[in-house]
Amino acid sequence: MKVGIAYDLPRWEEKNIIQEAKNEGHQVIPFYSKQGIFYSDSNIDIEADLFIQRNVSHSRAVMTSFLIESQGIPIVNDYVTLIKSENKAFTTFILSRADIKTLELQSVWKRICSFVGLYIRISSRNKTDRRKLGQNDSEGTR
Incomplete structure (x- = not known):
């Protein structure tokens, strides 16, 4: 062949x-x-x-x-x-239609969103801390 x-x-x-x-x-x-x-x-x-x-x-x-x-x-x-x-969403849908066990897409999205949410909270906290430091520094120089 x-x-x-x-x-x-x-x-x-x-x-x-x-x-x-x-x-x-x-x-x-x-x-x-x-x-x-x-x-x-x-x-x-x-x-x-x-x-x-x-x-x-x-x-x-x-x-x-x-x-x-x-x-x-x-x-x-x-x-x-x-x-x-x-496309992971298409693949998951096709596999679930064929009765092949997969993680529920919603739970995967929840995990991704919680990770992104945690990242955003940490990032915004760091920005807030930097702003506070900047305010403290500017107050001290006045």
Whole structure:
């Protein structure tokens, strides 16, 4: 089988995937996506039976997955999956619809808001303390 691997940063994972695919007897076709310039009517001139999406850049991953899929080549990590999984709210909603246990989004937001609230209270307290120091200093110099 001809396996294409779309990547933009050759990390050890990509090198390992390439080596393991070769060990299994597959022909590996690396596709370094930073080399190409892609337009909406672009065709990727690579013949593969399957692609594996490994781009680190989310926008590059979405675009290359879309172009590869539009040519009828199946890809692991298709563009729709990439779009849905980028947004945590969408991902949580989709997982909960599939009866997969997740933290309730509301409790996550409560945690985030309490942290932000704590940060704001500490910041405003520090500003108040600085203003008091400034008032004390100006009173002493009068």
